[in-house]
Amino acid sequence: xxxxxxxxxxxxxxxxxxxxxxxxxxxxxxxxxxxxxxxxxxxxxxxxxxxxxxxxxxxxxxxxxxxxxxxxxxxxxxxxxxxxxxxxxxxxxxxxxxxxxxxxxxxxxxxxxxxxxxxxxxxxxxxxxxxxxxxxxxxxxxxxxxxxxxxxxxxxxxxxxxxxxxxxxxxxxxxxxxxxxxxxxxxxxxxxxxxxxxxxxxxxxxxxxxxxxxxxxxxxxxxxxxxxxxxxxxxxxxxxx
Amino acid sequence: xxxxxxxxxxxxxxxxxxxxxxxxxxxxxxxxxxxxxxxxxxxxxxxxxxxxxxxxxxxxxxxxxxxxxxxxxxxxxxxxxxxxxxxxxxxxxxxxxxxxxxxxxxxxxxxxxxxxxxxxxxxxxxxxxxxxxxxxxxxxxxxxxxxxxxxxxxxxxxxxxxxxxxxxxxxxxxxxxxxxxxxxxxxxxxxxxxxxxxxxxxxxxxxxxxxxxxxxxxxxxxxxxxxxxxxxxxxxxxxxx
DNA sequence: CCGACACATTGGTCATACGATTCAGAATAT
DNA sequence: ATATTCTGAATCGTATGACCAATGTGTCGG
Numbered sequence: 001x002x003x004x005x006x007x008x009x010x011x012x013x014x015x016x017x018x019x020x021x022x023x024x025x026x027x028x029x030x031x032x033x034x035x036x037x038x039x040x041x042x043x044x045x046x047x048x049x050x051x052x053x054x055x056x057x058x059x060x061x062x063x064x065x066x067x068x069x070x071x072x073x074x075x076x077x078x079x080x081x082x083x084x085x086x087x088x089x090x091x092x093x094x095x096x097x098x099x100x101x102x103x104x105x106x107x108x109x110x111x112x113x114x115x116x117x118x119x120x121x122x123x124x125x126x127x128x129x130x131x132x133x134x135x136x137x138x139x140x141x142x143x144x145x146x147x148x149x150x151x152x153x154x155x156x157x158x159x160x161x162x163x164x165x166x167x168x169x170x171x172x173x174x175x176x177x178x179x180x181x182x183x184x185x186x187x188x189x190x191x192x193x194x195x196x197x198x199x200x201x202x203x204x205x206x207x208x209x210x211x212x213x214x215x216x217x218x219x220x221x222x223x224x225x226x227x228x229x230x231x232x233x234x235x236x237x238x239x240x241x
Numbered sequence: 242x243x244x245x246x247x248x249x250x251x252x253x254x255x256x257x258x259x260x261x262x263x264x265x266x267x268x269x270x271x272x273x274x275x276x277x278x279x280x281x282x283x284x285x286x287x288x289x290x291x292x293x294x295x296x297x298x299x300x301x302x303x304x305x306x307x308x309x310x311x312x313x314x315x316x317x318x319x320x321x322x323x324x325x326x327x328x329x330x331x332x333x334x335x336x337x338x339x340x341x342x343x344x345x346x347x348x349x350x351x352x353x354x355x356x357x358x359x360x361x362x363x364x365x366x367x368x369x370x371x372x373x374x375x376x377x378x379x380x381x382x383x384x385x386x387x388x389x390x391x392x393x394x395x396x397x398x399x400x401x402x403x404x405x406x407x408x409x410x411x412x413x414x415x416x417x418x419x420x421x422x423x424x425x426x427x428x429x430x431x432x433x434x435x436x437x438x439x440x441x442x443x444x445x446x447x448x449x450x451x452x453x454x455x456x457x458x459x460x461x462x463x464x465x466x467x468x469x470x471x472x473x474x475x476x477x478x479x480x481x482x
Numbered sequence: 483c484c485g486a487c488a489c490a491t492t493g494g495t496c497a498t499a500c501g502a503t504t505c506a507g508a509a510t511a512t
Numbered sequence: 513a514t515a516t517t518c519t520g521a522a523t524c525g526t527a528t529g530a531c532c533a534a535t536g537t538g539t540c541g542g
Binding site for chain 1: 493494495496497498502503504505
Binding site: 059 | 324
């Protein structure tokens with residue numbers, strides 16, 4: 001389905017095991033690996049171990065220094081916008097914190113993006129968005145969560161891209177991970193809430209009509225609802241005192 | 242000065258040449274390198290060439306496939322939030338587009354972060370921010386642009402961190418790059434504009450007083466001013482028709 | 483004209499060796 | 513006893529050469 005899936009190479013395999021462990025906090029900041037250790041643990045050659053480490057280093061999960069080894073960096077150093085790292089963390093124990101942070105980001109960006117889209121979208125783009133919304137609603141009402149998710153992702157992606165801001169567009173993978181993460185980890189009801197469907201329709205309609213402030217408000221309502229849903233879960237499975 | 246500067250290794254050297262070229266668009270999407278070619282061009286071994294490619298691949302600038310080679314990906318695929326990629330692009334010909342996108346992102350995020358900071362900051366944090374602002378203003382009035390820049394970066398970083406949202410905090414390096422980029426590429430006046438200094442003081446004061454909506458508005462004014470400054474430069478060196 | 487098969491090209495992986503760096507601890511001088 | 517210098521081990525950094533696996537290309541036969 002994905003246009004360019006990562007090839008299943010050995011270093012990707014190592015990365016797929018080592019990355020999530022570190023992201024999950026299995027090794028405290030300051031913990032040190034040696035390459036030799038990684039070679040033996042994963043049964044790979046120095047070449048492969050080094051390439052995996054090199055990628056982890058580029059996301060600032062670790063630093064590699066002679067005589068010291070490969071040291072795990074504190075969380076604050078991590079490149080938290082790396083989609084791969086986000087995926088790893090959403091699969092791990094910080095899932096809820098991660099979702100909360102990401103939702104805060106969405107709340108800041110998506111309304112602005114929707115407003116920009118309402119100003120810039122061309123006629124065929126508006127039509128496509130409207131149609132997308134219509135099909136999305138149909139799947140939502142039918143309770144086909146998988147198809148709904150697929151179109152929901154596409155809906156948000158399209159708006160972020162229509163904003164004309166490359167950085168906003170660059171968040172579409174992040175938003176997709178969040179939406180996917182919510183469904184994959186059973187944080188979604190059986191049917192999307194009707195209120196949410198209506199709000200999505202409002203966004204599509206506002207963009208179609210070229211009303212930036214309405215698009216902003218409707219999108220803001222969507223993400224606000226998500227924030228509240230997360231807080232609700234918190235009260236339910238509270239980690240607090 | 243930097244707590245953990247990247248070591249000057251051979252693969253970092255290759256990366257520092259190859260990365261900016263690709264980021265600058267010197268190779269069209271679809272252009273193909275071979276590892277052999279890279280080895281000869283940079284006079285390095287396969288090991289080193291591969292590691293550089295692996296990092297470029299992790300930022301989705303290229304994909305590497307057997308029998309094909311290392312193919313440059315279209316811009317839309319790039320991990321535009323990677324601080325290293327941002328630095329490369331700010332040094333290249335897309336500088337203005339890049340600054341515009343990044344400023345749009347700042348405009349969406351920083352006001353929200355300032356509001357959150359006004360709600361959450363502890364007393365000593367508020368004091369430190371106020372002091373930071375005072376010293377910043379002094380350097381600004383004295384026309385010491387380097388010191389001003391350093392504190393300006395720290396000011397914005399502190400607010401993003403005080404927001405309590407990890408993703409916002411993760412943007413502090415990006416914002417730092419933007420601020421540094423503006424100064425390094427002569428997009429700043431000799432003295433910071435007094436209006437800008439006043440607005441920064443308002444932000445600090447609003448956070449100190451625990452007034453989220455005031456902090457939001459003042460920060461919004463700061464970034465709005467930056468947006469307008471950029472548009473002004475556009476009119477000046479217009480690329481349009 | 484079309485399809486099947488052999489071949490050449492290219493990245494992926496491995497094993498090994500040596501160099502460069504740096505931290506630790508011993509040896510030495512004060 | 514303390515400070516300083518030096519020696520050495522540990523570890524990453526880099527290079528080399530070889531082989532494997534996958535895949536596009538071109539040829540040959542129908």
